[in-house]
Amino acid sequence: VQLQESGPGLVKPSQTLSLTCTVSGGSITNGYYWSWIRQSPGKGLEWMGAIAASGSTYYSPSLKSRTSISRDTSKNQFTLKLTSVTPEDTAVYYCARTNSPRQAMGVMGQGTQVTVSS
Secondary structure: EEEEEOOOOOOOOOOOEEEEEEEEEOOOOOOOOOEEEEEEOOEEEEEEEEEOOOOOEEEEOOOHHEEEEEEEOOOOOOEEOOOOOOOOOEEEEEEEEEOOOOOOOOOEOOOEEEEEEE
């Protein structure tokens, strides 16, 4: 399976960050959890949330109020939306296939840098 993130690399403060993960070589409805993970400068990997093959969603408690994960099964894609971003949301964002809903490692995409700045 391969995963590829796409979306804008620059987002202004207070706006909504939106990223899409396109999956090839496997269906997002056929098992596993499909997750978003990020790494801020100088910090470790942070699990943000996941959508299960069933469509159930799971979110990090610290980000739950600002995070939404959805999917388009016809395109084999899943999407992250993070509202009200601040410069602290600047990070490399990864999508991943994981074996459990709150796992911060798995089959990862290459990652995409998102900078929050005016």
